[in-house]
Amino acid sequence: MDVRAQVSMVFHLDKCIGCHTCSVACKNIWTDRKGAEYMWWNNVETKPGTGYPTLWEDQEKYKGGWERQNGDLRLKLQNRAGGLANLFHNPHLPTIDDYYEPWTYRYGDLFTAPEGDDQPTARPISMIDGEPVDIEAGPNWDDDLSGSPIYAKNDPNFESITDEERRQLFELERLVFFYLPRICNHCVNPGCVAACPAGAIYKRGEDGIVLTSQEKCRAWRMCISGCPYKKVYFNWATGKSEKCILCYPRLETGQAPACFHSCVGRIRYLGVLLYDAERIEAAAKVTDAQLVEAQRAMILDPFDADVRAGARANGIPDAMLDAAQKSPVYRFVKTYQLALPLHAEFRTLPMLFYVPPLLPVVGARENGAYRVAADFFSSLESARVPIRYMAKLFAAGNEAEVIAVYRRLIAVRAYKRAEAVGDIAPEAISEALAEAGITPDEAEAIYHLTSMATFDERFVIPPLAREVNIEATLDPFTHKPHAGFGFNQSLDRE
Amino acid sequence: MGRRDLPSLADAVDAADVILHLAPETNGEVAYRAFKAEEAKVGLPLADLAERTRGTRYTYSDLLQQPRRLLTSPCWSGIVNDGRAYAAYCLNTERLVPWRTLTGRQHFYLDHEGYIAFGEHLPTFKPKPDPYAIGEFVKSRADGDSIMLNYLTPHGKWNIHSTYYDNHRMLTLSRGLHPLWMNDADAEQIGVKDNDWVEVYNDHGVVVTRANVSARVPRGIGILYHATERTISVPRSPLRGNRRAGGHNSVTRTRLKPVLMVGGYGQFTYAFNYWGPTGVNRDTYVLVRRLDKPDW
Numbered sequence: 036m037d038v039r040a041q042v043s044m045v046f047h048l049d050k051c052i053g054c055h056t057c058s059v060a061c062k063n064i065w066t067d068r069k070g071a072e073y074m075w076w077n078n079v080e081t082k083p084g085t086g087y088p089t090l091w092e093d094q095e096k097y098k099g100g101w102e103r104q105n106g107d108l109r110l111k112l113q114n115r116a117g118g119l120a121n122l123f124h125n126p127h128l129p130t131i132d133d134y135y136e137p138w139t140y141r142y143g144d145l146f147t148a149p150e151g152d153d154q155p156t157a158r159p160i161s162m163i164d165g166e167p168v169d170i171e172a173g174p175n176w177d178d179d180l181s182g183s184p185i186y187a188k189n190d191p192n193f194e195s196i197t198d199e200e201r202r203q204l205f206e207l208e209r210l211v212f213f214y215l216p217r218i219c220n221h222c223v224n225p226g227c228v229a230a231c232p233a234g235a236i237y238k239r240g241e242d243g244i245v246l247t248s249q250e251k252c253r254a255w256r257m258c259i260s261g262c263p264y265k266k267v268y269f270n271w272a273t274g275k276s277e278k279c280i281l282c283y284p285r286l287e288t289g290q291a292p293a294c295f296h297s298c299v300g301r302i303r304y305l306g307v308l309l310y311d312a313e314r315i316e317a318a319a320k321v322t323d324a325q326l327v328e329a330q331r332a333m334i335l336d337p338f339d340a341d342v343r344a345g346a347r348a349n350g351i352p353d354a355m356l357d358a359a360q361k362s363p364v365y366r367f368v369k370t371y372q373l374a375l376p377l378h379a380e381f382r383t384l385p386m387l388f389y390v391p392p393l394l395p396v397v398g399a400r401e402n403g404a405y406r407v408a409a410d411f412f413s414s415l416e417s418a419r420v421p422i423r424y425m426a427k428l429f430a431a432g433n434e435a436e437v438i439a440v441y442r443r444l445i446a447v448r449a450y451k452r453a454e455a456v457g458d459i460a461p462e463a464i465s466e467a468l469a470e471a472g473i474t475p476d477e478a479e480a481i482y483h484l485t486s487m488a489t490f491d492e493r494f495v496i497p498p499l500a501r502e503v504n505i506e507a508t509l510d511p512f513t514h515k516p517h518a519g520f521g522f523n524q525s526l527d528r529e
Numbered sequence: 530m531g532r533r534d535l536p537s538l539a540d541a542v543d544a545a546d547v548i549l550h551l552a553p554e555t556n557g558e559v560a561y562r563a564f565k566a567e568e569a570k571v572g573l574p575l576a577d578l579a580e581r582t583r584g585t586r587y588t589y590s591d592l593l594q595q596p597r598r599l600l601t602s603p604c605w606s607g608i609v610n611d612g613r614a615y616a617a618y619c620l621n622t623e624r625l626v627p628w629r630t631l632t633g634r635q636h637f638y639l640d641h642e643g644y645i646a647f648g649e650h651l652p653t654f655k656p657k658p659d660p661y662a663i664g665e666f667v668k669s670r671a672d673g674d675s676i677m678l679n680y681l682t683p684h685g686k687w688n689i690h691s692t693y694y695d696n697h698r699m700l701t702l703s704r705g706l707h708p709l710w711m712n713d714a715d716a717e718q719i720g721v722k723d724n725d726w727v728e729v730y731n732d733h734g735v736v737v738t739r740a741n742v743s744a745r746v747p748r749g750i751g752i753l754y755h756a757t758e759r760t761i762s763v764p765r766s767p768l769r770g771n772r773r774a775g776g777h778n779s780v781t782r783t784r785l786k787p788v789l790m791v792g793g794y795g796q797f798t799y800a801f802n803y804w805g806p807t808g809v810n811r812d813t814y815v816l817v818r819r820l821d822k823p824d825w
Contacts, residue, residue: 054687059698138705139697145760153773156763158825159705167825170705171724178703179686180745182723184713203745212745229651 038335038345039509040355041223041243041386042286042305042497044295045367045374047485048052048392049444053214055079055175057294061218064293064416072137075174076279077294079216082428083204084177086215088133091265092191092378095285098127099263100226100381101319108320108382110229112260120279122232127260135172163271163292164461174371180212185498192427208400211419213392215428216302218294219266219279220377220385221245223310223333224319227278230261235276241355242499243386244281248459252276263381275317283499291494298371304488305393306362306495307355308369308386309335309342319382323431326379333384336361358497363484364388371473371481373440380431390485393444394418415441439471443481446471452476545589557585560600567603571626575603578610578624615761631795643791660814663784668732672767675818676719678711678751680729682777682811685754697760706762707777708741710752711817716742726820728768729753731813734779735766737823751817754776764823771824783810 043162061077080086090096098112113121121249140157148155161168177186183205193201204207221238225245228236235251236258238244247258247267252275258267259276267278280337282292290296295303310333318329335342337359346356367374367388393417415422415438422434422441428438446467468478484492538544553560561579568575578601583799587597601609603626608619620626627633637651644650657679660666671677688694700706709729711721721727723742728735729751736753746752759776766774786809791797 055702058702060686062698137701140700140761152760153765154763156759157761159762173701173704175702176704180743181704181708181710181741183744184742207744207747208743382668446573 036335036345038243038309038342038349038351039243039312040310040346040359040497041221041310042281042349043221043308043362043364043368044218044387045304045364045390046387047302047304047367047374048213049390049485050300051079051214051216051392052300053079053081054299055181056297056299057216058174060293060297061279065280066269066277068272070270071268071277073131073134073174074267074268074270074277076268076277077216077218078174079214080175081178081180081187081212082215083150083187083193083212083424084180085186086217087174087176087188088129089172089176089186090133090189090191090266091129091263094381095262096127097129097265098260099265100231100261100378100383101224102382103320106320108262108316110226111263112226112230112257118408120272122255125260128217128256129259129265131163135176136170138168138170138423141167150254158200158241164223180210192424195423195427195432196421204420209396209419215377215389217264217266217295217377218387219245219281220264220383220387221279221281223315223384223386223433224382226261226263226381226383227258227267228261230257231255232257236267239283240288241351242283242497244286245278246280246283246417247278249273249275249277263378263383264385273335286496287499289496289498291496292468295494301327301488301493304363304367304493306364307337307359307497308362308364309337309346309356309359310352311335312427315384319384323380324433326382326431327375327433327436330376330379330384331369331372334365336369337365352498355497358495361495363488364486364496366480371477373431373443373481373485375436375440377429378431379429389429390444391425391440393441393448394420394425411458415445442471443469445474446473447478447481447485450475451482532566542589549587549589549592553604554599555580555584555585555587555597557600560602563603564728567626573625575620577627578608582610629796636796641791641794641797643718644788646786647786649788654705665814666732666816668818669730671816674719675816676715677814677816678715679749680780680813680815681750681752682755682781684754685757688754688757689759690756694754695761700761702740704741706738708739708752708758709817710738710741710743710746712746712748712750713744716740719817721817721819726764726823727817728766728774728820729780729815729817730766730768731780731815733782733813734775735768735769736777736779737764737774737820751815755811764825767820767824780815781810781813785809 036351057077058079060077062075065076066074075087078087086092086492092109094100100111101108102111113126133178138159139162141160145157149219159168159170160166172413176182180187188201188205221244223243225236225238228238228245232255233251233253235248235253239246254269254274256269256276257267259269267276285292291305314333318333321329337343337356343356367390374390376385376388381450422437426434426437449459449467452463453461453464468475473481512526536547538547551559553563557579561576561583564576564579567578569813578585582600585600587659591597601607603620606618606620607615608623609615625765628635630636630813639650660677687699693699709727714720721740721742724739726737727740728737755777757777763774765771
């Protein structure tokens with residue numbers, strides 16, 4: 036057993052209202068810079084949809100993540116020979132059109148337009164070349180099923196459902212969508228780290244945050260292809276790759292990352308997970324259907340004496356272990372098994388987990404009245420989104436994993452409804468709880484965790500103690516006149 | 530002193546302070562007296578609602594320093610003491626202040642002869658009127674290239690009017706302008722693809738924007754969020770001699786139903802911005818046609 040600690044995350048999708056406050060908070064702090072205009076380290080997508088960059092989930096197009104080959108794990112992008120051949124031209128690299136050409140407006144025209152009969156207008160112009168631009172894509176272009184015939188209908192996760200099911204999904208009465216907020220998953224087996232020829236990307240030992248060294252990056256851009264989630268971006272102005280840093284300067288001072296802190300729906304949870312590094316390779320190599328379970332098995336019990344001893348032997352501080360015991364993420368992922376990794380089949384072992392959204396049930400118009408299916412609380416079969424679609428997103432296609440989560444979520448709802456409204460028979464509640472494999476106490480605890488958790492329960496941030504975790508190579512005062520993300524540049528006055 | 534000092538309104542700040550001084554929402558003593566007067570009218574104790582804030586006075590300089598909470602006042606119907614959020618009709622339901630109707634109760638049945646004549650003395654479904662019959666399209670006619678849509682201008686997903694939307698962030702997170710949402714089958718009928726430019730017009734005005742084609746919109750409906758500024762990305766309109774196109778409100782008009790102007794009868798007391806119309810000023814019919822290339 037080789038115990039490691041990682042600051043991990045859960046997003047509870049039922050609570051996401053798609054307001055993009057997280058995206059704006061992140062943008063304002065980190066990527067409001069030249070060369071980073073098109074980057075959204077945090078973005079929110081509408082599902083079904085093609086997302087940002089468009090069709091990012093389609094690895095036939097982008098070749099991100101890992102694949103199994105003869106029982107071995109290799110990057111989908113290339114082997115050693117292929118890497119050399121494509122070193123100077125990587126055909127799978129997303130272009131600016133796959134993201135979007137960032138734009139602003141010629142606001143000056145509103146003030147300087149010559150006198151005339153008509154009111155002036157501020158035309159959109161490119162933030163890259165300053166020329167007038169025809170806006171044809173954006174970081175949230177298919178919001179709320181915008182352009183559904185082009186985007187939602189071509190969601191790569193629909194490949195597993197039939198054409199008839201797909202047609203039905205876009206009938207007005209059946210239409211459904213939900214939001215998928217995305218940041219870097221800070222994977223345990225990151226494709227970006229493996230793809231980098233310069234060794235510039237690393238996973239921080241003490242908290243598992245994946246970072247790009249702005250000094251070592253040599254602009255090969257293999258990380259951008261290697262990450263199947265397309266969460267590494269290339270800054271065209273500095274010629275370096277950049278990515279979500281989980282707001283480590285905030286974490287190190289005990290604050291939640293900006294996107295977590297600002298979340299209006301309180302969908303985000305952050306806490307420590309302990310995992311066994313010896314099991315990484317095996318967990319990444321199992322069959323698709325086993326991936327979720329293998330990753331869950333890799334996560335260790337912070338209350339177990341052996342685990343704690345192993346952690347101490349690896350130099351994990353006690354404060355980190357205490358935080359691991361209080362971790363809401365551990366409860367979601369391991370105790371109640373409600374949260375699942377996004378696209379586990381990419382085999383990067385992402386450490387951001389999602390509670391899948393409860394599915395609206397099918398309704399139908401009969402004799403002029405709109406009716407929902409009668410078995411509102413028990414039936415997954417009458418869900419509007421096929422379970423296969425959810426399984427494709429959150430369980431590498433393993434429907435049983437997703438169904439198990441839904442059984443628990445539905446049982447908790449029924450349990451609380453019986454308590455508040457009293458219109459469900461006690462036998463039906465017992466049956467639902469038994470089927471879900473949870474006790475009434477656990478249902479109560481899940482209710483609290485998902486609905487009532489306070490700020491301090493949602494964000495359990497360990498003291499990161501950078502000073503004991505790294506070897507001090509620089510006098511801290513050396514950094515004093517330096518500021519900002521990117522390169523340490525001295526102030527002019529020095 | 531011997532003489533009465535009268536406030537000067539010459540200075541704008543003084544004028545603002547006078548308003549704040551006379552309003553029950555910003556002067557606790559005025560609120561208290563207003564509730565005392567209300568007590569006399571309705572015969573129920575109410576002044577306790579203003580007792581504790583009787584000493585509160587807001588001046589213009591107070592408002593400059595930080596936002597302040599309005600005081601509970603009988604001019605409104607909410608109770609906002611102790612940080613409670615405003616909700617209408619709390620005074621009526623919790624403190625039993627009679628409703629401002631003919632009988633003091635809530636009305637379901639309206640026995641006014643005007644309502645009876647229009648057959649609306651009980652809530653009544655009435656189908657959409659034929660736009661031609663009511664003279665909506667005298668000069669603009671539908672042709673093969675256009676489609677008539679029921680035009681709705683609701684609040685947007687992120688914005689209330691122009692607030693929070695007409696900025697770089699939110700325009701980037703949407704489509705860079707204020708698109709017309711329309712159904713995919715409707716769009717196909719007039720040869721419009723997602724993000725194509727369209728002219729949206731009727732006798733009143735014209736909007737030039739892009740189409741947001743989505744199965745989410747019911748057939749026959751076009752949605753343009755209100756009420757945005759007309760400064761961002763507004764091309765010219767070929768239909769209007771290449772003049773600058775209008776905003777979402779250019780094609781709407783107010784057409785009051787006669788029953789909305791019934792007055793002098795209990796709650797039917799028409800006053801501007803007090804007895805507001807229903808959504809008639811927000812919805813209308815428009816024609817939509819494809820525009821090849823916008824002219825700026």
